[in-house]
Amino acid sequence: MISYKELGLVNTREMFAKAVKGGYAIPAFNFNNMEQLQAIIMAAAETKSPVILQVSKGARNYANQTLLRYMAEGAVAYAKELGWENPQIVLHLDHGDSFETCKSCVDFGFSSVMIDASALPFEENIALTKKVVEYAHQFDVTVEAELGVLAGVEDEVSAAESHYTKPEEVIEFATRSGCDSLAISIGTSHGAYKFTPEQCTVDPKTGRLIPPPLAFDVLHEIEKKLPGFPIVLHGSSSVPQEYVDMCNQYGGSLPNAVGIPEEQLREAAKSAVCKINIDSDSRLAMTGAIRKHLAENPSHFDPRQYLKPAREAMKAMYIHKIVNVLGSDGKAA
């Protein structure tokens, strides 16, 4: 048993309470390699923003859970080295798919876990979430649950169609499961292809696809049912056109990649939404920068030569999200 407290990490309880009150959201960035983690920590340290480091099942399969945990421990020390005296860093399991997975993360130093039983019937979702909550709370680890189904593909999470969260179910779900935060479905979706061209309208000026708006009416109804309760948005990359263009310009093929417009995320961050998950944007920034560097420098073969600009691109993207979209800068000074 390793307690996250010994690793210098924090759970989400206090940070979410402050975010809901303050009208901003905490960034939850996925990581599965060193450059990504460095970029996240540099961005958070520079802006003094609380940050959630997320590890998905795909990341654990790719990089090894134990190694990722030690990297998160190193991240706390690294943040202090960068001059962030009181780093507020959460290590969170993204989309835990079973009690056993969640337990193993609680036992090995994660400070927060998500149990995603949203594909199960309502009663079974409550029962499994409650089981995870009862275990995790013994160790002061916070638990995120999910109600409703998001469309899209991310690692091993996928669904063809989304089903919005039903506001009439949230009180019973939150009360009986005891979860600390709730991921809801209001039209966000996983991956870099959040909407088909048929679902979008076309901007007559630029020819770019404009996605359908998020269901803010559903969000506001949920807020009314559960005043002050922390709400989470998954699948909230904006799929920045500059990185999509960079990928496409230098040999990539990402036609019609489309995300959630940042104005909508900015609006959501002001509500009870206090955690916004961003993964694809980092992948796009990294891949765009690597493609550009290699295309312009065909003789380079030292990974550091192309990973350095990739890291810089990710860091700039993370800072942009923190400062201009989520408003979490300066909240962990």
Ligand SMILES: [Zn+2]
């Ligand atoms: Zn997700």
